[in-house]
Amino acid sequence: MEMKMMTRVTGGCLLVLTFLCCGLTCAESSSDEPRVADASDLNRRPDDSEPPLHRHRQHHHRHHLHHQDDEIHVEHAAVAARHLVTMFLALDVRSLNAALLRWFRSGVAAALGVPVGLVHINALDENKNGVELFVSSERPDASEPRPARDVVQSLNIRVLHRQLAHFGITEVSTEKNVLQGEPQEHALRQQQRLYTAVLFFAILIMAVVCLMLLYRLKTTSNRQRKAPPLHLTTKVVTATAAPRPQQPITAARSLPPPAVPPPSPAPPSQVAPVLNELKPCPSPFRMKPLSGLQERRGSNVSLVLDMSAAVAAATAPREDATREYLMAAGRALTPRRLRRVVQDAHALHAEFAEIPMNFTESNQVDVPNHGSKNRYKSILPNPRSRVVLQAGSSADPLASYINANYIRGYGGAEKAFIATQGPMVNTVDDFWLMAWQEAAPAIVMITKLKEKNEKCVRYWPEKRGIYGKVEVEVDGVRECHHYTERRVTLKRGPTSHTLHHFWFTSWPDHKTPDATLPLLQLMDDVEAATAAAGGPAGPVIVHCSAGIGRTGCFIAASVAARQLAVEGVVDVLAITCRLRLDRGGMIQTAEQYEFVHHALSLYESRRRHRGDRASAGGL
Incomplete structure (x- = not known):
C-alpha cells in the first residue's frame, strides 16, 4: 500500500x-526573439571605423536639408494610438524649429528607408520631451498608417544614430511601451x-x-520484524474420544514447563496420543513449532493462546464503566435553573459530549442473519430490552427479530415506549405484528418518507390493507399544522384493536425544528390518545429513521415533562442516560439535546402561566 x-x-x-x-x-x-530598439542602442556612437565617404555624405545631406525650401509643420492628426511612435530626445523639444524638424523627419525616413513624405510629425510632447510621429503606408490601397510596432522593428539603429546624433535620441516607444528592449x-x-x-x-x-x-517503509518493516510480546496462558488438554472444537496452536517461545501432576494411568484404548493430532494453524504471529518439547515431556500437555479471555478482560471494564456512568449520572434542575441553563449552549454541548453512546455491537445480537432487517448496520437493538415478536410456530429465529427496544417511562415504568427504526419493505409485516402484539395505543412517526435518501417506507394503507396476519384499516384522518393524525383499527381473527397514528413532518434529519411549540402540541395529543384508550395501555411506538435521534428527543421530552409536572424539577441528563441504557445512541446530537431543554423550558413557562390564570380565576 x-x-x-x-x-x-x-x-x-x-x-x-x-x-x-x-x-x-x-x-x-x-x-x-528579434531584439528591438533600446536606449543603449540609441545612445551608442557610430563606429569610428566607418569609411570617410559615409561621413562626407552625411555632412552633405545635412547641408542639403538646411537649404530645402518646403515648409514643415506639426500635423496634430486624429491617429489611433497603435500607429503612433514616440521618440524621446536629449535635446529640448521646445528649441526645435522648422529646420530641425525637417532634419529630424529626414533622419527618421533614412532609418526606415522610406521617402521623407511618408513620415509625419504629429505632436511635440513637452512634458516628456518627445516627438510623436506616424508613418504612412507605401501601399496605395492602404487607408491607415503603418502600425507602430512595425515601424519600430523596421528602424535601422545605426542609420538613426548617424542621421540624428544631434538630437540625442534616448528611447523609442509605442503606446504600451512594449518595444523597450531592456525592460x-x-x-x-x-x-x-x-x-x-x-x-x-x-x-x-x-x-x-x-x-x-522510505523512512516510513523502513519503520514499518522494523515493526513487523519485532513482534510484540505475547502473553501466553497454559492449559492442560487431555485427549478424549470427542475432538476439541478449538484446535490448539503450538507456541514458539521457550517457556518453563507447566507444573502438572502426572496423569493417572489409563488403558491405551481410552487415551490417544495428542502429539499425532496436533497440527500447526495459520497464525499472524508467524510462530514456528518448537521441536522436541512434547517428546521430552512425554505427556499430552500443549500450550494454547487464550485470546478470548484477553478480549473479554479488555471489554468488560469498558462496559462496566459505561453502565456505571449511565446509571449514576444526573443533574436535577429547578425551573429557574432550567431557564438559565438553556442560555448556555456551550455548557449543554459539553455535558452531552460526556454521555456514553452505549451502542450495541453486532456480535451481541444472538439472531443469525439479523442484518437483513436493520436499516443501518451500526444501529442495533440492546439485547436486554429488545422486543421479541411472537412468531407462533415458526422455527426461524429471524422471524421473531425486529430492530426495536422497550423504553422505560417516568419513575422507571417498564415498557412505557417502544423505540424502533423506520419500517423497510421487508419489515412492514413485523411492524404491524408488533403494534398488535403490544396493544400500542399510538404510533408516533417523526420523519418524512424521503430526505435525500429513503428514511422510511409508507407502511399504512390509504383505506384498508392486510400485512401478514394483521388487517389494517384507516377510519379517519385529521390534518394539523405540523402533523397528521389517523385513527387506525387493527384486526386479527375475531378481535380488533384501535390506535392513533401521528405523522410529524416538521423535523429535519440530524437537526431540530425551528420552534418547540409543535412538539409540545404533539406530546399533548399523544398523551390524550393514550388516556382515551382506557385500561392498562400498551407502549407508545415511536420511530424516525434510525430510531434514536428524533425518537430519543420525543421520548425524553415526554418523560421529562411528566417529571416536571409531578416533582417540579427535571433531570434531562439522567433521563438521557436511562434511555441509552435501553437503546444505544438515544438523542443523537448535541443540538437535539439542547432542543429538549428549550422545549422543557417552554413547557414549564406555559404550565406556570396556566397556573397563574387559574389562581386569578379562583380569586
Whole structure:
C-alpha cells in the first residue's frame, strides 16, 4: 500500500517537474526573439571605423536639408494610438524649429528607408520631451498608417544614430511601451529566475517526500520484524474420544514447563496420543513449532493462546464503566435553573459530549442473519430490552427479530415506549405484528418518507390493507399544522384493536425544528390518545429513521415533562442516560439535546402561566 502511495506521489512530482521544464523552455525560446530598439542602442556612437565617404555624405545631406525650401509643420492628426511612435530626445523639444524638424523627419525616413513624405510629425510632447510621429503606408490601397510596432522593428539603429546624433535620441516607444528592449529582457530574466526557483523547490519537495516514504517503509518493516510480546496462558488438554472444537496452536517461545501432576494411568484404548493430532494453524504471529518439547515431556500437555479471555478482560471494564456512568449520572434542575441553563449552549454541548453512546455491537445480537432487517448496520437493538415478536410456530429465529427496544417511562415504568427504526419493505409485516402484539395505543412517526435518501417506507394503507396476519384499516384522518393524525383499527381473527397514528413532518434529519411549540402540541395529543384508550395501555411506538435521534428527543421530552409536572424539577441528563441504557445512541446530537431543554423550558413557562390564570380565576 505504501509502495503504491510512494509511486503515485513520485509520479505526481515528476509530472509537475515536466510542466515546469516545458514552461522554462518556452521562456527561453521567447527570449530569442528579434531584439528591438533600446536606449543603449540609441545612445551608442557610430563606429569610428566607418569609411570617410559615409561621413562626407552625411555632412552633405545635412547641408542639403538646411537649404530645402518646403515648409514643415506639426500635423496634430486624429491617429489611433497603435500607429503612433514616440521618440524621446536629449535635446529640448521646445528649441526645435522648422529646420530641425525637417532634419529630424529626414533622419527618421533614412532609418526606415522610406521617402521623407511618408513620415509625419504629429505632436511635440513637452512634458516628456518627445516627438510623436506616424508613418504612412507605401501601399496605395492602404487607408491607415503603418502600425507602430512595425515601424519600430523596421528602424535601422545605426542609420538613426548617424542621421540624428544631434538630437540625442534616448528611447523609442509605442503606446504600451512594449518595444523597450531592456525592460523586456529584464522581465524575461525575472521569469527565468522564477521558473528556476520553482523548479528547485519542486525537486526539493519531491526528494523530501521520497525520503519520508522510505523512512516510513523502513519503520514499518522494523515493526513487523519485532513482534510484540505475547502473553501466553497454559492449559492442560487431555485427549478424549470427542475432538476439541478449538484446535490448539503450538507456541514458539521457550517457556518453563507447566507444573502438572502426572496423569493417572489409563488403558491405551481410552487415551490417544495428542502429539499425532496436533497440527500447526495459520497464525499472524508467524510462530514456528518448537521441536522436541512434547517428546521430552512425554505427556499430552500443549500450550494454547487464550485470546478470548484477553478480549473479554479488555471489554468488560469498558462496559462496566459505561453502565456505571449511565446509571449514576444526573443533574436535577429547578425551573429557574432550567431557564438559565438553556442560555448556555456551550455548557449543554459539553455535558452531552460526556454521555456514553452505549451502542450495541453486532456480535451481541444472538439472531443469525439479523442484518437483513436493520436499516443501518451500526444501529442495533440492546439485547436486554429488545422486543421479541411472537412468531407462533415458526422455527426461524429471524422471524421473531425486529430492530426495536422497550423504553422505560417516568419513575422507571417498564415498557412505557417502544423505540424502533423506520419500517423497510421487508419489515412492514413485523411492524404491524408488533403494534398488535403490544396493544400500542399510538404510533408516533417523526420523519418524512424521503430526505435525500429513503428514511422510511409508507407502511399504512390509504383505506384498508392486510400485512401478514394483521388487517389494517384507516377510519379517519385529521390534518394539523405540523402533523397528521389517523385513527387506525387493527384486526386479527375475531378481535380488533384501535390506535392513533401521528405523522410529524416538521423535523429535519440530524437537526431540530425551528420552534418547540409543535412538539409540545404533539406530546399533548399523544398523551390524550393514550388516556382515551382506557385500561392498562400498551407502549407508545415511536420511530424516525434510525430510531434514536428524533425518537430519543420525543421520548425524553415526554418523560421529562411528566417529571416536571409531578416533582417540579427535571433531570434531562439522567433521563438521557436511562434511555441509552435501553437503546444505544438515544438523542443523537448535541443540538437535539439542547432542543429538549428549550422545549422543557417552554413547557414549564406555559404550565406556570396556566397556573397563574387559574389562581386569578379562583380569586
